[in-house]
Amino acid sequence: MFVGERDPFTGHQTTGHEWNGIKELNTPVPRPVYFFLITMGVFALAWTLLMPSWPYGSGYFKGLLGVDQKQAVAKSIEEATTGRAHWMTRIEEEDLLQIQSDTDLMHIVREDGRTLFGDNCAACHGANAKGNKGYPNIAQAPMLWGDDPQTVLQTVTVGINGTDPNTRVSQMLAFGRDGMLTKDQVSQLAGFVVSLSDPTTVTDNNKEDMAKGKDLFATNCVACHGNDAKGIVESGAPNLTDNHWTYGGGRGDIYQTIYSGRQGHMPSWGKRLTPAQIKIITLYLLDLRKQAVGPVTGGAS
Incomplete structure (x- = not known):
């Protein structure tokens, strides 16, 4: 056995590894794997640039889109409080x-x-x-x-x-x-x-x-x-x-x-x-x- 040996059935070279008579073929990585790896990398890079991500010193990178979940939650609470105040006032005043x-x-x-x-x-x-x-x-x-x-x-x-x-x-x-x-x-x-x-x-x-x-x-x-x-x-x-x-x-x-x-x-x-x-x-x-x-x-x- 030696690296470079070809499998007679598939024509692929072997890697030199063998388990119980089964030889490992040196086949190329499937193209869809490359596609998903590249896509995931591009998405991760885009997300890192667009959304809040890496911390530094006393702050953090706020992202190109300027998304701030803390402000979003605060706004949501403020809107809920305003809405609640309206009907709570009615309940307080009406019999x-x-x-x-x-x-x-x-x-x-x-x-x-x-x-x-x-x-x-x-x-x-x-x-x-x-x-x-x-x-x-x-x-x-x-x-x-x-x-x-x-x-x-x-x-x-x-x-x-x-x-x-x-x-x-x-x-x-x-x-x-x-x-x-x-x-x-x-x-x-x-x-x-x-x-x-x-x-x-x-x-x-x-x-x-x-x-x-x-x-x-x-x-x-x-x-x-x-x-x-x-x-x-x-x-x-x-x-x-x-x-x-x-x-x-x-x-x-x-x-x-x-x-x-x-x-x-x-x-x-x-x-x-x-x-x-x-x-x-x-x-x-x-x-x-x-x-x-x-x-x-x-x-x-």
């Missing part, structure tokens, strides 16, 4: 009903509201606003203080048991822990409360306990929840006859609520968000309540 009737503004409310809700509310109420145990379903359940726009705006602003001087106040007394009722009485009352939303729990075997529970309810609960147990909006007391429960609607959950009491908390968002942002969250939530479907997973707000 809630006006905004609700404006298709363009409600489109912005849905987009911006989803972000604001996700950043500030979803940790407790869930991404779909349907709540978690201990945090109410504000997408479907009746609002404790009412669901008209201005009332919801006020609730979001001042919070519940929050730091605002005008905060909403909501507290369930600890009837068992504080000795107002015995454990047996708490159990009887819990059984009666369960029956308010599920009458099938009343049987011949527990009618006597149910009657005692009803008397206990009349003595201890109607002041907040009303004679019909459907709640009192003015005081933020929940309706006990539906299937919306913040802390669970099972007998054990209700027993624990009556025995130990509850005191929920919602931040006073007026101290954390701008008036426009609170408006957006309020309108987003009300819009969400119109569209909410599916099984109930949480309780009233």
